[in-house]
Amino acid sequence: MQQPAIWPFVPGSEPVYVARAEGAYLYLTDGRKILDAAGGCIVSNIGHGVVEVADAVRDALVNCTFIMPPWLTPEREALVNELRAHWLPPHLTRIHLASGGSEANEAAIKMAIQYHAGLGAPQRTVILTRSISYHGTTITTAAASGHPERKKGLEGILATYPQIQTPYPLRCPVGTDDALATQYYLDDLEQTIETIGADNIAALIAEPLNGSSGGAIAPPAGYWDGVQLILKQHGILLIMDEVMTGFGRTGLKFGSDHYGIKPDLLVAGKGLAGGYAPIAGVFGTDAVAEAIAAGGFSVMFHTFGALPQACAAATSVLQILRRDDLIERAKTRGNQLKAALIERLSQHPRVAEIRGTGLLIAVEVVADRETLTPFDQSLRVTDQIIGHGMSQGVFFYPGGTGEIRDIICMGPAFIIDDDDIQLTVDALSYALDALVDLENPAT
Ligand SMILES: Cc1ncc(COP(=O)(O)O)c(C=O)c1O
Structure with missing residues (x-):
């Protein structure tokens, strides 16, 4: 051809x-x-x-074609109920739906910054990122990615975010011992926070274990416990990018579940509707939502976020994942x-x-x-x-x-x-x- x-x-x-x-x-x-x-x-x-999913999408399209993203429809309500009842960790009570992983990560970054602004710390705008990572293709998420290939030709416009090292046991400079490696990466995080000043930092964005940027790299034991402790001490939010690892890909509901990670914002996409529709989600805590509300801010939607037919596809895929x-x-x-x-x-x-x-x-x-x-x-x-x-x-x-x-x-x-x-x-x-x-x- x-x-x-x-x-x-x-x-x-x-x-x-x-x-x-x-x-x-x-x-x-x-x-x-x-x-x-x-x-x-x-x-x-x-x-x-899978015809069952296609039928659910068809029914949703017949029921309603396009409805303002913040409004409710039966398809949106069903997805929210499915997520809350069967998927999300209990502390993640708030749901914002976007049409892809980049959009959802961008929304999570904005939410983290608005959270601090709502609490009276508008200078906390720095996002910590990691050296091997991918968070998306928008200008901000590309800038936040440790992915040189996908930044080519854009260097002049992309903001520079401070990068901590992504744990990479195979090539860790201090060797393969878990305790030593973990300490090495935690020292790097602490030094970075000290250099920038915790009062300027909104959040760390990271994948629980690397997606394709590094190829399924898992951190050494103790890494995530240590990171969470340090972030908490400094009032820095944790955004978990589970666009690739979410919804069962790693053999548990979320990659975070392997490491006892309790993020403030969790972002997932790809597997949410398994490719049957473009949909991604940002799942956050009451604390984040309440601070944004207290600041009088809102989270702007994308026109095609939370499309009813995409919600129906996601609900159907999630139910099949559970049933089978x-x-x-x-x-x-x-x-x-x-x-x-x-x-x-x-x-x-x-x-x-x-x-x-x-x-x-x-x-x-x-x-x-x-x-x-x-x-x-x-x-x-x-x-x-x-x-x-x-x-x-x-x-x-x-x-x-x-x-x-x-x-x-x-x-x-x-x-x-x-x-x-x-x-x-x-x-x-x-x-x-x-x-x-x-x-x-x-x-
Ligand atoms: C970890 C991670 N975050 C974000 C994205 C971006 O998602 P999307 O391509 O849906 O915008 C991807 C896509 O590969 C990803 O793997």
Whole structure:
């Protein structure tokens, strides 16, 4: 098929043309059947084409098409009830709905700043960010992201936010001991707060464990307990970006649940409606909402935030996740996939680490596994692996950014079975074997 001149906006490689999708598989116009081991971009959780969800969306569209975002409709009420009754931690009582993760993170950042302004500290505007992270594509969320690739060409406009180091046990400068590593990263946080002055800081924005920017990097034990203690001492809010990790992806409802994290604001998107509709949420405490109200401020909506049909899709997806026990399945299938990858590939000469939690899994690929030296960027190793994977009928998600590169992410739908896991491992093994003779260019 000839690439239409109008698509994509920036000319480049020819787009994959998906004719239809079903379950965890994509069917391309050229006849190929591809296992979507990435769930799109780690979105699809119940799989493609579930008619029950489509019916719920249709019913919502027939009931009402567009209603002002702050007003209530039966679809909005049903989603709020579903979230409150079955999903949100009890301390997160307030719900703001947006149409994507970037919008929702931007709203959470604004809320954190308004919270302090409402309490009489309008100078608390600094947002602490982390060195390896992704929070979105708006000017503010891109600026807050530790993701050099996605900032290119925008450097002149993006604000500079103070960055603390994202814990990265594999490459931690003080080694792999949990206690030492945790102390190292907590010292970094404390020093940063001291330099800026706690009275100027509104919040820290962070993912509980990294999404694709670092590839499922989990922090060392004790890290989050320590961070929460320090933030509390200084009156700094914690914004948990669970756009990728939320709603069961990591085998628990939220990534925060693995670490006893109690955020002031939790942001989730992708898995909320599993790709059936654009919807994301900011979930906050009474304290945040009350301070914003006390200041006489409001939280502006986006026109397409909380669309009734998107709410209906989300409610239906969340109910299916519960009814079919799919979060437990994300945990068991995730363990199975990770174990199979470790058995087959952990000693592979190009593999530095296989890591992940639930069905958010990543393989870090290097030129030299002893020194952890990456392949030169010019070799575009991640692209090569994705290409080889596609040739074997599997789509992997490219992760990493800048210095942290060649990270192959997996985040398939929770419905994958034994055969899908075998196919994933076989395809990645094939793709990595193709790199065995690849040499880094002489420097
Ligand atoms: C952790 C995280 N935050 C925010 C975003 C941005 O969400 P969206 O692309 O829906 O705007 C993403 C998207 O990949 C993400 O992974």
